Every structure is written in C-alpha cells, then in structure tokens.
Amino acid sequence: MRSQDHDRIFLSPPHLGRHELNYVHKAIEDNWVAPVGPNLVGFEADICAAAGVPFCVALNSGTAALHLGLLLLGVGPGDEVLCPSFTFVATANAIRYCGATPVFVDSEAATWNICPVRLREAIEDRLRRGHKPRALLLVHLYGMPAQLAEIGALAEEFDIPILEDAAEALGSTWQQQPLGSFGRVGVFSFNGNKILTTSGGGALVTHDPTLAARARYLATQAKDAAPYYQHSEVGYNYRLSNILAGIGRGQMELLADRVKRRREIFRWYQGHLAALPGLAVAPAAEPPGALSNRWLTTVLLAPPDPADADAPPATPETLRLALETRNVESRPLWKPMHLQPLFAEAPMYGGAVCADLFARGLCLPSGTALTDSDLRRVAEALAEALR
Structure with a gap:
C-alpha cells in the first residue's frame, strides 16, 4: 500500500x-x-x-x-x-x-x-x-x-x-x-x-x-x-x-451545507471521471423540477463489447477490489429485491432495468468531509483499474 x-x-x-x-x-x-x-x-x-x-x-x-x-x-x-x-x-x-x-x-x-x-x-x-x-x-x-x-x-x-x-x-x-x-x-x-x-x-x-x-x-x-x-x-x-x-x-x-457539499462532490466526480473509458457518473441529469441531495455518487460501467471478446470486461467487483487496494471503500448498487432469496416468490413486474443497474453500478465515497485530495485518490484508483 x-x-x-x-x-x-x-x-x-x-x-x-x-x-x-x-x-x-x-x-x-x-x-x-x-x-x-x-x-x-x-x-x-x-x-x-x-x-x-x-x-x-x-x-x-x-x-x-x-x-x-x-x-x-x-x-x-x-x-x-x-x-x-x-x-x-x-x-x-x-x-x-x-x-x-x-x-x-x-x-x-x-x-x-x-x-x-x-x-x-x-x-x-x-x-x-x-x-x-x-x-x-x-x-x-x-x-x-x-x-x-x-x-x-x-x-x-x-x-x-x-x-x-x-x-x-x-x-x-x-x-x-x-x-x-x-x-x-x-x-x-x-x-x-x-x-x-x-x-x-x-x-x-x-x-x-x-x-x-x-x-x-x-x-x-x-x-x-x-x-x-x-x-x-x-x-x-x-x-x-x-x-x-x-x-x-x-x-x-x-442540512443546507451538507446537501451543498454532496452536490459539489457529485459535480467533482462528473468532471474528473468524464475522460475515463467505459465509465459514467449516473444518473447524470435531474428530471425537470427535481433537486437531488446526491447522497451517494454512483457510476455505471459500459456494457461489455461483444466485438472485443479478448478484453476481460471491468465489473463493479473488480473496481471495488481495486479501490480496496488503495484503502478506499466503495459499494455495489442495491441488489434488486426480486433477485434476493428472501423474496424469490414475490410478484415482479419487469426486472431488466434494475438488474442491469446492479450488474454495472458502483457507489463511490461521497462523505461531506472528503477533501479534494481524497477525491483525487479515488479518481486515480479508478483510472488505474480501468487501464
């Protein structure tokens, strides 16, 4: 380390x-x-x-x-x-x-x-x-x-x-x-x-x-x-x-200061991760009239490219483990309830969208006490992992 x-x-x-x-x-x-x-x-x-x-x-x-x-x-x-x-x-x-x-x-x-x-x-x-x-x-x-x-x-x-x-x-x-x-x-x-x-x-x-x-x-x-x-x-x-x-x-x-800082962190990630291949800060846009506190900044990996079968695709888990090597905590997106053993018998309408989000998404450090130095460390670890 x-x-x-x-x-x-x-x-x-x-x-x-x-x-x-x-x-x-x-x-x-x-x-x-x-x-x-x-x-x-x-x-x-x-x-x-x-x-x-x-x-x-x-x-x-x-x-x-x-x-x-x-x-x-x-x-x-x-x-x-x-x-x-x-x-x-x-x-x-x-x-x-x-x-x-x-x-x-x-x-x-x-x-x-x-x-x-x-x-x-x-x-x-x-x-x-x-x-x-x-x-x-x-x-x-x-x-x-x-x-x-x-x-x-x-x-x-x-x-x-x-x-x-x-x-x-x-x-x-x-x-x-x-x-x-x-x-x-x-x-x-x-x-x-x-x-x-x-x-x-x-x-x-x-x-x-x-x-x-x-x-x-x-x-x-x-x-x-x-x-x-x-x-x-x-x-x-x-x-x-x-x-x-x-x-x-x-x-x-x-509260007002904490919401302001979470939104600043989201925008920092948006700007500094934009050039990373196959990774996007999402959901990027707020619907008309909506203001999100951006509690956690989340990212999505691009879907695997079937034309590039030789390149092992990055996954949320490979990114999470790469961040762990830099002593950075991250977390997969919520695993949908219809995929949980506890609720296997419950009725479900649709499922493809949230299953895809779980398969491609990761939550990044978003605490309001994070410094720019901390954020750079996260961005550098992500860049390393994606290379």
Missing part, C-alpha cells in the same frame, strides 16, 4: 460538527436521558420545518418508521404493497413485518426509481387477479426524486395511498417541495451513513394529526390512557432517545 493511501476513505461516514455537543451536554446536565425530553421535541420540530410538514414522530430507525407507516395505512396480513425492486432490503422487510406481500416493480432509466409504466401494469394486473394493492411504498433512491407527477397521478387514479420512503433523500426537493411530504406518510433515516445522522434513528412525518397521534401511541408500547400500564393492542418500543435527538438537533443546523 502506498504511503499516501494509509488513511481509509469511507463510503459515507458520519460528519459531526460542534453543534451536536451543545445539545447532548445540556441533556446530560439536566439528567434528561430518558426517551422523551426537550431535545426530542425540538428535533421533531426541526424535521417538520425541513420537510414542510406539521407533524413528526422521531423513532429509533428508519425501518421502524417504515413499519409504523404501513400500519397507519392499514396494511396487514394478506395485503399486497407495491414496492420498487431496486431498493435497500428494509423497504421490503417492513412489508413482511405486517404480514403483507411485496409486489415488486422495475425501475426506469432516468432516475432509477419505480417505473410509472411498469407500475400501471402491476396495478392493473393485481386488480384483474382480485388483489387491490393496499399501499404504494415509493422510494427516492440515492436521494434522486422519483417521477412524482406520473406516480402521484396513478396513485390518485386507483385510490392507493403512498408511503414515501425518503430515507436517502433528506434535503431533496421536487418543484421546490421537500421529499417526504408528498405521501400520506413520509419516512426519513438518520443512520450513520445518511446525509445527517443521530447515530441510529429515523422519523415519520405526516400532514394528518390523527396518523401522527396513532404513530406516537404505537411507538410507545400502545399504552392506554390509564394511570397504570394497560394495553389493548400490540405496541412497539420505537421512540428515539433524548440524547440521540440532541445529536440530531445539531445535525439539522447543517
């Missing part, structure tokens, strides 16, 4: 400032380390302001928020939920938590999100089979807004509520409206690799006060209104702690 490659470059590590300590210290000084406290209330208000919604329930993970969101929409055993195949497993797992079945839909090439054409095909086919989908779990992958106009029109036409998985998309907008605010329920993640973090955490947002109250009730073990512990239905221990919410309050002050 070269001497200048000694320090590891991580894919998307936490990036904390000094703001977070003020809130955490205050919680400890006040001995307010139990789940509910001023930091939690303040963090929820901060999220509401950033997402443009009136109600927020901060939770211990984005997955918990997905689970509660589905429950709020009435998803239960025997139901079907429309879901992109090209996503992180937590999206589909939450459907299974409810005893429901995911109905997977392929991506479209422009944003890599759920394809409106395939979505219509899936809805109409499920209706012919006598199964109206209970909900649509809409994901904004890698921070890129989905085709909201077309998807929203389909959801309205068929009266299917949207649960908006904006776990990767805090700070992204469409028509200047924050993602997470378009569905009946929206979800964010504050996991350690997200654009902002609370170490581990998530949030559920909504415009509906009844849904917000229901989420808060379910997230605190569904305790009945009684002076003793009485429970009439199953609840969950899903609330975020006051300490971690303090980290979140400090992080929220940095």
Whole structure:
C-alpha cells in the first residue's frame, strides 16, 4: 500500500460538527436521558420545518418508521404493497413485518426509481387477479426524486395511498417541495451513513394529526390512557432517545451545507471521471423540477463489447477490489429485491432495468468531509483499474 493511501476513505461516514455537543451536554446536565425530553421535541420540530410538514414522530430507525407507516395505512396480513425492486432490503422487510406481500416493480432509466409504466401494469394486473394493492411504498433512491407527477397521478387514479420512503433523500426537493411530504406518510433515516445522522434513528412525518397521534401511541408500547400500564393492542418500543435527538438537533443546523457539499462532490466526480473509458457518473441529469441531495455518487460501467471478446470486461467487483487496494471503500448498487432469496416468490413486474443497474453500478465515497485530495485518490484508483 502506498504511503499516501494509509488513511481509509469511507463510503459515507458520519460528519459531526460542534453543534451536536451543545445539545447532548445540556441533556446530560439536566439528567434528561430518558426517551422523551426537550431535545426530542425540538428535533421533531426541526424535521417538520425541513420537510414542510406539521407533524413528526422521531423513532429509533428508519425501518421502524417504515413499519409504523404501513400500519397507519392499514396494511396487514394478506395485503399486497407495491414496492420498487431496486431498493435497500428494509423497504421490503417492513412489508413482511405486517404480514403483507411485496409486489415488486422495475425501475426506469432516468432516475432509477419505480417505473410509472411498469407500475400501471402491476396495478392493473393485481386488480384483474382480485388483489387491490393496499399501499404504494415509493422510494427516492440515492436521494434522486422519483417521477412524482406520473406516480402521484396513478396513485390518485386507483385510490392507493403512498408511503414515501425518503430515507436517502433528506434535503431533496421536487418543484421546490421537500421529499417526504408528498405521501400520506413520509419516512426519513438518520443512520450513520445518511446525509445527517443521530447515530441510529429515523422519523415519520405526516400532514394528518390523527396518523401522527396513532404513530406516537404505537411507538410507545400502545399504552392506554390509564394511570397504570394497560394495553389493548400490540405496541412497539420505537421512540428515539433524548440524547440521540440532541445529536440530531445539531445535525439539522447543517442540512443546507451538507446537501451543498454532496452536490459539489457529485459535480467533482462528473468532471474528473468524464475522460475515463467505459465509465459514467449516473444518473447524470435531474428530471425537470427535481433537486437531488446526491447522497451517494454512483457510476455505471459500459456494457461489455461483444466485438472485443479478448478484453476481460471491468465489473463493479473488480473496481471495488481495486479501490480496496488503495484503502478506499466503495459499494455495489442495491441488489434488486426480486433477485434476493428472501423474496424469490414475490410478484415482479419487469426486472431488466434494475438488474442491469446492479450488474454495472458502483457507489463511490461521497462523505461531506472528503477533501479534494481524497477525491483525487479515488479518481486515480479508478483510472488505474480501468487501464
């Protein structure tokens, strides 16, 4: 390993400032380390302001928020939920938590999100089979807004509520409206690799006060209104702690700067990798009216050239291993859910687009603390590998 490659470059590590300590210290000084406290209330208000919604329930993970969101929409055993195949497993797992079945839909090439054409095909086919989908779990992958106009029109036409998985998309907008605010329920993640973090955490947002109250009730073990512990239905221990919410309050002050820096990193890669053969930063263009937080910069390799059979094609795995020799972390794109053993029996509509993206794509280091020197190291390692 070269001497200048000694320090590891991580894919998307936490990036904390000094703001977070003020809130955490205050919680400890006040001995307010139990789940509910001023930091939690303040963090929820901060999220509401950033997402443009009136109600927020901060939770211990984005997955918990997905689970509660589905429950709020009435998803239960025997139901079907429309879901992109090209996503992180937590999206589909939450459907299974409810005893429901995911109905997977392929991506479209422009944003890599759920394809409106395939979505219509899936809805109409499920209706012919006598199964109206209970909900649509809409994901904004890698921070890129989905085709909201077309998807929203389909959801309205068929009266299917949207649960908006904006776990990767805090700070992204469409028509200047924050993602997470378009569905009946929206979800964010504050996991350690997200654009902002609370170490581990998530949030559920909504415009509906009844849904917000229901989420808060379910997230605190569904305790009945009684002076003793009485429970009439199953609840969950899903609330975020006051300490971690303090980290979140400090992080929220940095959201605009963090989005700006992620977008700068994306543009740096675009400019400096443009000359590399057979490699493209993608998705390159944002749809009209869309602004992506560019949570992770991703690249696609060109398809193998059948006329050049003697040259071994580069693959995401050969690039990943080449970056590892320079102590640089990278990651394949999400493996589609319909290719996962766990969901082998689930219905799938299409599949060629997201399977091709997985076969040719790689996520590059995109953390907001990266220096130009770090980025050059990544670019040099990619150039070496492609040579």
